[in-house]
Structures are given as structure tokens and as C-alpha cells.
Amino acid sequence: MRFRQLIMLAAASLVLSACSAGSLGSSDDEGGEVSLSFLVDNSEDGVRIGERLAKDFTAANPAITVKVETRPQGTEGDNLVKTRLSTGDMTDVFQYNSGSLFQALAPQKNLVALDDAWTGQLDENFRTTVSSDGKVYGAPWGGFIAGAVMYNRAVYAKLNLQVPKTWSEFMANNAKIKAAGTAPVIQTYQDTWTSQLFVLGDFHNVSAAEPDFAEKYTKNQAKYATSAAAIKGFQHLQEVHDAGYLNKDFASAKFDDGLKKLAQGEGAHYPMLSSAISTIVANYPDKAKDVGLFAIPSDDPARNGLTVWSPAGVYIPTSTQGAKLDAAKKFLAFIASPAGCASTGAASPPVGPYAVKGCALPADVTQVAKDTQPYLDRQGGSSLALEFLSPIKGPALEQITVEVGSGIRKAADGAALYDKDVRKQAQQLGLEGW
Template sequence: MKKTIALVMSSALVLSMLSACGSKNEQTASESGKKVKIEFFHYKPEAKKTFDKLIEKFEKENPNIDVVNVNPPEAETVLKTRAAKRDVPDVVGIGADTTFAELSKAGVFEDLTNASELDNIQPAYIKMLRDVTGLDKVYAIPYAANADGVIYNKAIFKELGLTVPKTWDEFIAVAEKVKAAGKTPFYFTFKDAWTTLPVYNALAANTQGETFFQDLNKGNTSFKEGYKEATEKFVKLLEYGHKDNFGKGYADGNVAFAKGESAMYLQGIWAIPEIKKANPNIELGVFPYPVTNNPEQTKLVSGVDLLLAISKTSKHPKEAKKFVDFLLDEENAKTYITEQNAFSAIKGLTQDDPTLDGLKESFAKGALVDFPDHYIPASINLANLLQQLTHDKDVDKFLKTMDSEWKKVQGRK
């Protein structure tokens, strides 16, 4: 299927080159006073209102440009289908994952390697784009970063005399103390399979080694070798959930945690706005997952959660670039990270929410590592496999399945 998409999209680029001369007038239409419509397609339903606000501001400043805010369910699947039909939106906002890698390799996006906008982006996030695509060229501008962190209820920690753990052993000891006090250490929401990913990403990223996926692609390692520790630790954490780990979903967990039904929540920082909606007065903190017993080796999982790419076949590339530059403006980027509780990929633009103070040292030191699942094709469906693991707790079966599925993907390339 990937080869088919790539071939179709390559054909689309040939067609677009042949028709380029006929589209020059359209590209500068807004400058000549004509009304131009561009499409901003993204995969962030929780950010739709924020983008609505920013788009309204952009359109007031640029009355000849209409921006359509498009955010369909299963956005990445929709995007790949549209790309195969040579119907790529003008501006695309997705994560730096395998979908972005596939589309970049197929030539769907403008080459931004030499774009001046990259000069103001933190190099670590530009490197992540190159790492996930395996390409030297850069086909998007990193915009915002998220982070996996253990969210904790400060009131419960104070009540039980707990301190933030720095090592794996301390982490388990804290969970044991919470459990011994008759409270729930972690609130799991495994009804939604994807909620297995935040904690597993943190465990894997801190134990797999720096070259795991390069070695895996060369056939020099396996999930059985590189992911055993992470998987065993994942199963260990399951001992500290509540009575209905499989009957509750993400929305349930946000509300339950907001009500004080657990001391910790193994999620990402994107959950914090939803928790505060349910309880504006809750006092929260966040700390990096302490995966090993060496705090100096702890890295915060923080990848490019949102990038901005411009379609190679856009009829209005100047207007598309103008919108991207608008979003990159410091004031507008600040609006996004404030409302979405995210970190900016832009140099010098900080996240000021005190709730996230526990993560700032990791950013300051550059102790960051990308989300491992960004390198695992969607066809493997890691979330569903992890969801099954929460039921049967069979580490060997899970690892064997991962290796088997990976070989299938490699065989289709």
C-alpha cells in the first residue's frame, strides 16, 4: 500500500510540474485583490478552537485570504487517502511520525531545508524530523512539542508525606506507599487503547538505546532484545491501578483524577487542560518518568507533536507560507502553547505554566528523546497490542508479536 501511495503521489508531482505555469497567477491572487481560499488540515481536535481564534486574527490582517480549518476524525488516514488522490491540503499540521515520513519520502511537501524560518527553531526538533524520515532534507517546520510526564496530585503527595521519585525503585516505593494508605496509585484508562502509549513510550525510550531503530532496520536487534525491560516494567506498573482499569476511557480518567481518585496519572501533559476543566482548583505537578535507577540518564520523552508543512501542489503557496509564518509569530505561537499546554519548538519561547516546572530542567539540559511510537508504522497497531498486554500480561508473547509484525512491514517495503 505504501508503494502504491508513493507511486501515485510521485505521479501527482509530475502533473503539478506540468501545470505550474498555468497556476502562477493564482499563487499571487490575494496580492492582486482577489479572494483566495486555503485549507489548513490538522490532526488536533483539542486545538480546533485555538486555531479558530488564530485564523480569525489572520483573516482580519489578511482580508483577501480565507483559511478553512479542517480537522476530520482519523485525520492521518484521511490525509494519506487525499494524497493518493492528488488532493493535498495547502498547509498540513501533523506529528513527526511514520505518516509524515511516508508523505515526505513521496515528495508531497515543499522542501524547506533552506527556509529561513528554521533558523529560529530548536535544532533538536529539526533533527527529529530528519531522524524519523531518514532524509537529509527537511519538509516541515517543527511548531510545538509535547511531553510524557507523570502527573501527580500535590495534595495527596503532601498528605502521605511523599516526595517526587528520581529512580525506578523510588517510583515503585511511592506507588506501594499510596497503595498501603488505601488509595489508588495510578488511574488507568485502558478502554481507550491509545492510553497505553504514554507510559510505554517513556519506558521504551529510556531503555532501548540510542540506535535501536537504526539497528532494527539493519536486522541487528529485535524487540525481544531491546524492549524486554520496558515491557516488564510496563506490566509491573499494572499492579497499581484501580478496580476497573479496562472499563474506563481517557475522558473518564481525566475527571476521576481531577476528583482525587488517584495520586498519579500516567499520561502526557496534554491531559492537564482537561483535568483542570474538571477541577480548576486542583494543584498538579509533573515529573519525568523515572525509568531506571540512574537519574542522570533519565530523558524526557518530547517529540514534535505538531509540525507545519506546505503542499508541493498548493495553488496558493505564497498564501500558505504567509499563514505558516503567521502561526510562527511569537505572539501567536505563545497563544497556542498557553492554550494547549504544550512546549514551543521556537527558540526562546517558554512555557510559563508552573504546573510544568518539574519538566523544565529536562528541557534546559536537553535531556530529551523522541517518542518511540513515532518510528513504528500504524499498521503494527502498537496501542492495540499493548491493550492486549494489559489483559494477559504475557511479555514474551507481546515481544514475539512485535517482531513478527515488524518483519511483515519490512517485507512490504
């Protein structure tokens, strides 16, 4: 499983039969009724959520029917979306990524800007990822995912430990956990993508210390190796290894092994994306309540906060016009409402907070989701992951973080190597300053 796959929760290959050509982009039906076509990815969650939203929206708006169409995931799906937009053959509404991939769709040219009142109820983190030149273009598809430390609450309760906000508090907890005979920090380097969270999940702390880091980084004016804040993620990898706080099989363990250790209390901490709780719920349902979450600790407890990955968005292409455009705007307003959040949650239990003010998590949501919510509720308590603020992410990061986390390479050398790794990508993107 790759990093992006876990973020998108794309685990299945269920594909619905394609709607007929007559139902896609067809003119409004007689009698004032409107039929909207809605393109979603073909993951199991994507299909379930799309179908439930369509059903519940039509129940509240009987004159508007929403028909779901599916597309592949990954690069094939990306290319299909771009092709259909460029040829004017896109469905009336479609679901797609937010952030840099959204920007690659040339929203000002290809998408309908939204000036509806509901956009003022969007979480600011999400709004940033679906905006261009101050205009909002999307409604949120699901909730936020956090890059943080998932921890075993039963271990914490047994040892009378408190959730740490600072790195020194975290390391002190690790010492007590090791003394009690439990692995303090789980790492699963056989699946190399899992090694990145101490770096990527630390970005809130980087931006809190250096608010302009993302902008300077994109312009080649800031580096991981020379930023006192940004290098700490690499230093954290080295420190937990050098202190002997990792599970003994960290080099050969896989992602599923890590989740098992965490759920069963064989390890206390697992730096991971919060969406991983879905696998724990599926495989260890009686242990899911024992798993909580806290932000990557920082040096300053007053500025400690959570790094979040924004939900995908739902957009309207400029090819949608007339009565269909009015209906499509109503559909997006529904998605970005408490009723839409409830519909989404009924189709797929939320793994994190919704991106709409007034959308409350259900009472039976996981502890991981509950622990994530206060960070988003607190002013300055959360920040977007760097990939939503900069298009630069080097392909070798997961190999470099494995080396640093395994004691093969020092933190300073790893950070410097990663700075070199991103140069080629930045040049391919044609960014200024590279």
C-alpha cells in the same frame, strides 16, 4: 478514544463551510494583495487554531488574506491530503502530521523545502520529524505532548514524597502510597489503548541506553525481548501488578475513570499522555493544579528523561508558486515565531511546550505543561517517541500490554509476542531485513 485521537486532541466535528472554488488557489488579487488557502483538520482545536492564526497573521500583514478550509480526520483525511498533493490541487498551505506520515507524502517531490532563518529556532526533536535528507519542510502546529507519569501533587505533599528519577525510587513511593490507603498506580484496561504508556513512554530511556535501537529495530536487528533496555517497559507493567499497586478496578476502569481518580487523589500515578490534562481542566477545574508530570523512571538518574510526541506540521505544496509562495513562507515564519505561538495559545491553551525557541508558555498554563518544559530545555533531557523514528508499530500492542499488566502473561512472553506482532507490518511496508 484511541491513542492517536488523544495525541491530535481531535474531539469535535465542527466543519466550516468550504471556501468557494474561486478562493482556493486563485490568482493574486489586483493591487498586490494575495489570498492564501489553508487546509486544517476539522477538529474543534484545529478550526480554532487555524482561524486565529489566519486572523492574527492578516492583522500583521494586511496585504495577505488567509482563508481556512477543513478536511476530515483519520484515514479519510490522510487519503484526501495525498490525493490533492498528487493531483496538484492542494491548498496553498496545509496542516498535517509530522514523522512517518509526513515522510509518506514524498516531501522532496511534493513539498517546498524551507531555508529561512527561522528554521534554526526549531526544537531539534521537532526539526527531525519534518525533515528529509537534511532539509526542513514544516513549521510546528502547537506544542509537544509527553508520554509520562501524571501524578497527584497533593498526595505527594501529604506523604512528603519526592519526584522519582529511578524505578526503585518510584516503587518505594508506591509502597508508601499504598500504606497510606491510596491506589499507587492507576490503570484503565477497559480502554485498552491506555495500557501502552509504560512501554511507549519509556523510549527515551531505551534510546539513552541504546542510541541505535530505533535504527536496528527498523532493520530487524534489535528486538524488545532481547534488548535489556527495551524489555523494561513490559517488566514495569508486570512489576506494578505483581506488587499489588494497581487500583482494584483496573480491569474494568475506563480512561475517564482514571482521570477522575487522579484528579480527586483516589490514585497517585497514571501513566498517560500529557494531553489528558485538557480533560481534567474541563471536568475537574478546581483539581487541575494538583496534577503534575514526571518522566517514566529509569535505572540511571543521570540519563532519565522524557519521551515526547512531536507536534504536527504546517507545509507548503510545490503547487504554490509566485507571489503566493512568498506569502506562504511569510505565514509559516509567523507560525514559527513567538507571535505565532501566542496566537496558537490564545486559540487553544497549550498542553505542552512549544517547538520554537523563544516561545514561552503563558503564566497560567497547567502544572503538567510547566513540568514538561524543563525536560525539553535540558540537553539530552527528551527524545522522540519510537513511532517518529521507525514506521513499525504492531497493532496488537495494546492487547499485549493489557495481558502483561493484568498478570495474564509474563513480561518476557509479552515482549516476545510483540516482536512477532510487528513482523507482518514490517513485511507489508517492504522494509529490508524482514
